[in-house]
Amino acid sequence: MTNPLKQGSTIGILGGGQLGRMLAIAASKLGFKTHIYEPGKNPPASQVANKVTTAAYEDTNALIMFANEVDVITFEFENIPETALNTLETTREVLPARNALATSQDRITEKKFLEKLGLKVAPYANINTQTDLLSALATVGAPSIMKTRRFGYDGKGQVRLKEVDDGYTAWEELGKTPCVLEGLIDFRKEVSVIGARNQSGEVVCFDPGENIHKNGILHTTNVPADITSSQRMDAVLLTGKILNALDYVGVMGIELFVTAEELLINEIAPRVHNSGHWTQNGCVIDQFEQHIRAISGWHLGDGKRHSNVLMTNLIGAEVLEVDTLSKDTSIGIHLYGKEIVKPGRKMGHINKILANN
Amino acid sequence: MTNPLKQGSTIGILGGGQLGRMLAIAASKLGFKTHIYEPGKNPPASQVANKVTTAAYEDTNALIMFANEVDVITFEFENIPETALNTLETTREVLPARNALATSQDRITEKKFLEKLGLKVAPYANINTQTDLLSALATVGAPSIMKTRRFGYDGKGQVRLKEVDDGYTAWEELGKTPCVLEGLIDFRKEVSVIGARNQSGEVVCFDPGENIHKNGILHTTNVPADITSSQRMDAVLLTGKILNALDYVGVMGIELFVTAEELLINEIAPRVHNSGHWTQNGCVIDQFEQHIRAISGWHLGDGKRHSNVLMTNLIGAEVLEVDTLSKDTSIGIHLYGKEIVKPGRKMGHINKILANN
Numbered sequence: 001m002t003n004p005l006k007q008g009s010t011i012g013i014l015g016g017g018q019l020g021r022m023l024a025i026a027a028s029k030l031g032f033k034t035h036i037y038e039p040g041k042n043p044p045a046s047q048v049a050n051k052v053t054t055a056a057y058e059d060t061n062a063l064i065m066f067a068n069e070v071d072v073i074t075f076e077f078e079n080i081p082e083t084a085l086n087t088l089e090t091t092r093e094v095l096p097a098r099n100a101l102a103t104s105q106d107r108i109t110e111k112k113f114l115e116k117l118g119l120k121v122a123p124y125a126n127i128n129t130q131t132d133l134l135s136a137l138a139t140v141g142a143p144s145i146m147k148t149r150r151f152g153y154d155g156k157g158q159v160r161l162k163e164v165d166d167g168y169t170a171w172e173e174l175g176k177t178p179c180v181l182e183g184l185i186d187f188r189k190e191v192s193v194i195g196a197r198n199q200s201g202e203v204v205c206f207d208p209g210e211n212i213h214k215n216g217i218l219h220t221t222n223v224p225a226d227i228t229s230s231q232r233m234d235a236v237l238l239t240g241k242i243l244n245a246l247d248y249v250g251v252m253g254i255e256l257f258v259t260a261e262e263l264l265i266n267e268i269a270p271r272v273h274n275s276g277h278w279t280q281n282g283c284v285i286d287q288f289e290q291h292i293r294a295i296s297g298w299h300l301g302d303g304k305r306h307s308n309v310l311m312t313n314l315i316g317a318e319v320l321e322v323d324t325l326s327k328d329t330s331i332g333i334h335l336y337g338k339e340i341v342k343p344g345r346k347m348g349h350i351n352k353i354l355a356n357n
Numbered sequence: 358m359t360n361p362l363k364q365g366s367t368i369g370i371l372g373g374g375q376l377g378r379m380l381a382i383a384a385s386k387l388g389f390k391t392h393i394y395e396p397g398k399n400p401p402a403s404q405v406a407n408k409v410t411t412a413a414y415e416d417t418n419a420l421i422m423f424a425n426e427v428d429v430i431t432f433e434f435e436n437i438p439e440t441a442l443n444t445l446e447t448t449r450e451v452l453p454a455r456n457a458l459a460t461s462q463d464r465i466t467e468k469k470f471l472e473k474l475g476l477k478v479a480p481y482a483n484i485n486t487q488t489d490l491l492s493a494l495a496t497v498g499a500p501s502i503m504k505t506r507r508f509g510y511d512g513k514g515q516v517r518l519k520e521v522d523d524g525y526t527a528w529e530e531l532g533k534t535p536c537v538l539e540g541l542i543d544f545r546k547e548v549s550v551i552g553a554r555n556q557s558g559e560v561v562c563f564d565p566g567e568n569i570h571k572n573g574i575l576h577t578t579n580v581p582a583d584i585t586s587s588q589r590m591d592a593v594l595l596t597g598k599i600l601n602a603l604d605y606v607g608v609m610g611i612e613l614f615v616t617a618e619e620l621l622i623n624e625i626a627p628r629v630h631n632s633g634h635w636t637q638n639g640c641v642i643d644q645f646e647q648h649i650r651a652i653s654g655w656h657l658g659d660g661k662r663h664s665n666v667l668m669t670n671l672i673g674a675e676v677l678e679v680d681t682l683s684k685d686t687s688i689g690i691h692l693y694g695k696e697i698v699k700p701g702r703k704m705g706h707i708n709k710i711l712a713n714n
Contacts, residue, residue, distance in 0.1 A: 007676065008696040025382055028405045031692025031705060047407040048385045281641055284689050284710055293683070302686035306713045307663060323361065326650070329659035332641050335388025339365040348388060353641055356663050356713050 003199065004297035005071055007031050010050065011292065012070030012092070014084075016043025018336040018346060019076035019272050022280075024048045026288035032296070037066050044336045045076075057084040067091035074250065074295050078104050078270055079151050095295040096250040100270040103246065107149045107180045110268060117245055119238055120264045122257070123183035127171065136181040137167045143184040146170045148177050158216070160184075185264055187257035191225040194276035194287050195239035196251045196303075198294040203243050205236045206287065206303040209311070211255070211275050217344065221275045221311040223282060227258055234263055242268060251276070251291035274346075278309040281332040281351035308354040319347035328352070360556065361654035362428055364388050367407065368649065369427030369449070371441075373400025375693040375703060376433035376629050379637075381405045383645035389653070394423050401693045402433075414441040424448035431607065431652050435461050435627055436508050452652040453607040457627040460603065464506045464537045467625060474602055476595055477621045479614070480540035484528065493538040494524045500541040503527045505534050515573070517541075542621055544614035548582040551633035551644050552596035553608045553660075555651040560600050562593045563640065563660040566668070568612070568632050574701065578632045578668040580639060584615055591620055599625060608633070608648035631703075635666040638689040638708035665711040676704035685709070 005011075011027045013020045016038030024034040024045050033050040036043065039057065046052040051069070055062030063084055067073065073094045078101055085098050103113050111121045125136035127146070142164045148157035159170040161181075171179060190213070194206045210225035211218055227235075239254050253273025255266040276287035285293070285301025293300055314321075319341060325331055335348035362368075368384045370377045373395030381391040381402050390407040393400065396414065403409040408426070412419030420441055424430065430451045435458055442455050460470050468478045482493035484503070499521045505514035516527040518538075528536060547570070551563045567582035568575055582589075596611050610630025612623040633644035642650070642658025650657055671678075676698060682688055692705035 004680065007679075007692065008694060021385070025385055025405070028378070028382055028694065029691055031694045033404050033694065047390045048382070048405050050404040284638055284687060284708075299680075299683040300686075304686065306710070319364065322364075323656075326656040329657075329661065330641060334386055335364065337365060337385065337388045337390065351641075353663070 005032065008033065009071040009296075010035050010069065011295070012037060012066060012073040013045065013049075013076060014038075014073065014080055015076035016040065016045035016049075016052070017076055018044050018338075018348075020045035021048055021336060022288045022334075023074070023076060023272065023291060026286070027292045029289060030292055030296070030298075032292065035066065035070050037063075044338055047337050057081045060087050063087045064091060072295055074291070075101075076271060096246075096248050096252070096270045100246045100248055100250075100252070104268050104270050105150055107147060107152075107267070111180070113245075114242070114265050114268075117241055119241070120262055122185045122264055122266070125181050127179040127181055133167060133171055133181075137164045140181045140183045142166065145182050145184060146174060146179050147182060148174055148179055150178075156216070185257045185259060187259050187264070189225065189227065189258040190255065190266065191227060191235065191258055192221070192253055192255045192273065192275040193235045193239045194251060194253055194273055194279065194290075195236075195243050196287075196290045196294050196300050197243040197248045198300050199249055199297050201244070202300050203240045204290070204300045204303045205239050206276060206279055206283065207305050208232055208235050208256075209275050209278055214315075215344070217315060217346070218274045218313055219315075220313070221278050221309075223278050223305065223309050223311075231258060231263065238263065238265070250294045251287050274313065274349075275311075277334070277349050278311040278351055280334065281353060282307045282309040307356050310352045310354055312350050312352070313346055314348040314350065316343040316345055316347065317341055322348075325350055362389065365390065366428040366653075367392050367426065368653070369394060369423060369430040370402065370406075370433060371395075371430065371437055372433035373397065373402035373406075373409070374433055375401050375695075375705075377402035378405055378693060379634075379645045379691075380431070380433060380629065380648060383643070384649045386646060387649055387653070387655075389649065392423065392427050394420075401695055404694050414438045417444050420444045421448060429652055431648070433628055453603070453605050453609070453627045457603045457605055457607075457609070461625050461627050462507055464504060464509075464624070468537070470602075471599070471622050471625075474598055476598070477619055479542045479621055479623070482538050484536040484538055490524060490528055490538075494521045497538045497540045499523065502539050502541060503531060503536050504539065505531055505536055507535075513573070542614045542616060544616050544621070546582065546584065546615040547612065547623065548584060548592065548615055549578070549610055549612045549630065549632040550592050550596045551608060551610055551630055551636065551647075552593075552600050553644075553647045553651050553657050554600040554605045555657050556606055556654050558601070559657050560597045561647070561657045561660045562596050563633060563636055563644065564662050565589055565592050565613075566632050566635055571672075572701070574672060574703070575631045575670055576672075577670070578635050578666075580635050580662065580666050580668075588615060588620065595620065595622070607651045608644050631670065631706075632668075634691070634706050635668040635708055637691065638710060639664045639666040664713050667709045667711055669707050669709070670703055671705040671707065673700040673702055673704065674698055679705075682707055 010033040035051040209221040209223040253269040257264040279286035332351040367390040392408040566578040566580040610626040614621040636643035689708040
């Protein structure tokens with residue numbers, strides 16, 4: 001191990017949602033304590049953490065106290081304000097490091113980074129002004145998707161354009177903030193790779209999963225993805241390229257479009273990823289433990305899949321079907337402890353074992 | 358499900374050791390909160406629980422407050438004082454119920470219960486007085502093991518007799534408390550069955566594991582146990598008999614001696630059991646989740662083993678070998694967050710995957 005955290009160390013996690021909760025559970029399995037930092041009250045992760053700080057990302061004192069009480073800091077989401085990072089980093093290491101955050105927080109920065117590595121993305125154009133908008137509509141055209149450069153997730157902050165004429169209304173709808181117009185890809189499949197890199201530079205990938213979205217939210221991930229072995233190899237190699245280029249430490253989710261000719265990168269997320277939840281019931285060491293291992297200076301798991309898995313998110317009222325789901329003993333159930341059921345809210349997920357390998 | 362606990366309910370757990378910790382983690386996976394009741398300060402389970410009460414089992418007010426704050430109560434160890442149970446039960450259901458506790462807290466009561474069911478145990482005799490001692494030495498003889506009737510665990514509260522002449526010294530060593538003298542069995546293997554029964558009376562067993570002890574503490578459990586299919590069937594059937602006879606709700610560990618002729622019951626434990634830790638990496642639904650499902654009114658997992666597993670306890674300084682162990686990616690590592698390493702202390706365990714099924 002490279003400078004491993006001592007037994008009984010505390011891992012600080014920014015964000016108390018379900019990803020923070022599952023990271024905390026994984027850290028507990030390895031004997032670590034966790035401390036959650038989250039502005040919202042009673043977040044899901046607080047129920048399983050050793051300590052919780054409820055404070056805003058603008059609260060410098062709270063950030064400093066938090067950083068002093070933990071041994072390493074990680075996060076469950078990429079939209080952490082830069083000022084908060086500045087404060088935290090003066091006291092404690094934040095992993096993955098901010099270059100990965102800076103890259104993925106801005107869609108344009110991300111695409112330019114990927115292109116520089118020789119990787120392919122969908123056709124796109126930057127929109128800061130109305131002139132940019134006209135130029136983007138001329139080059140990228142329609143059908144396409146307009147997305148805010150920052151702060152988008154689960155289909156939020158994006159609008160589809162059927163025709164070029166929809167462009168102005170779309171930009172208005174998005175508040176005329178800086179956006180990117182992305183050409184709609186005629187893809188055969190969307191797959192994702194969950195990769196990990198640790199402090200010694202070991203890189204490991206889980207098998208690519210095949211994703212289906214519903215209303216802009218991930219619906220299912222099916223593993224293994226139905227792709228060719230050369231596509232699988234390409235997906236893993238490009239993941240390694242990205243992780244190494246960023247000198248990355250932790251788990252990253254990479255969403256890819258598989259077209260007839262090539263793999264295009266849709267987006268990268270510098271964190272554990274919904275499309276990696278299948279690993280909880282498909283691998284000895286899952287994505288959450290892999291992330292904790294990486295940031296703690298441990299060796300990584302090998303990503304080997306012992307079972308084929310179909311992961312399905314439980315959105316909103318779907319969580320009420322647990323009675324029926326729990327009758328199927330090939331299903332691993334994972335619920336997030338959210339008391340209020342809202343439409344579109346991720347309440348849990350299930351992993352159905354399809355076959356053992 | 359039979360009257361299932363609502364999402365977001367709180368499970369109260371008596372005892373904050375590693376079993377309480379792993380029960381809390383399993384409860385979290387199903388979306389429940391946990392509240393630990395433990396007299397000792399900063400127990401391992403407190404790091405992963407939503408709430409912790411630090412109070413003695415004699416503190417009636419603390420017990421009542423605890424019972425009022427949780428939706429169901431369970432425990433990680435069988436030696437809960439009867440007075441505490443009396444107090445708790447007036448407010449909230451305790452599962453498994455006290456008949457199972459009463460049976461397993463006293464070795465003589467347990468053996469009589471098992472014999473009444475037509476099940477076999479090693480030859481034994483009750484020792485309350487010096488006259489009993491002489492009579493026990495005459496009937497059971499030596500080699501044998503003298504055990505305190507109550508409060509024994511991990512080889513504590515027991516002394517081996519090589520010869521009948523060792524009898525008096527042994528009894529003195531055990532403080533002349535009520536004891537049982539058990540004939541040493543010439544067994545071929547020691548196996549254990551982890552069984553579960555839920556509120557609707559569904560009974561499920563995990564595959565028997567083969568146990569090896571070192572210095573009175575479980576060292577390894579190898580699954581599947583190398584026994585015949587009829588022995589396996591007998592082991593499962595007798596487990597069902599015991600669970601049904603007690604109208605049991607929860608997970609129970611049953612230790613068996615396999616002799617040339619028969620299966621003898623060594624002891625039963627009305628809780629999750631060290632010899633069931635392999636299920637964490639061998640089954641979709643492990644013993645901890647199975648227990649939480651049972652006491653929460655859920656359906657049970659089917660106990661199916663997807664992988665063969667060798668579980669090894671990490672005792673004392675063995676936990677310091679994590680660096681080496683973590684290089685083997687077929688090993689699932691489970692650490693208990695105990696900061697102080699002591700000889701003989703259970704610090705964690707590992708599950709090595711031997712083969713997938």
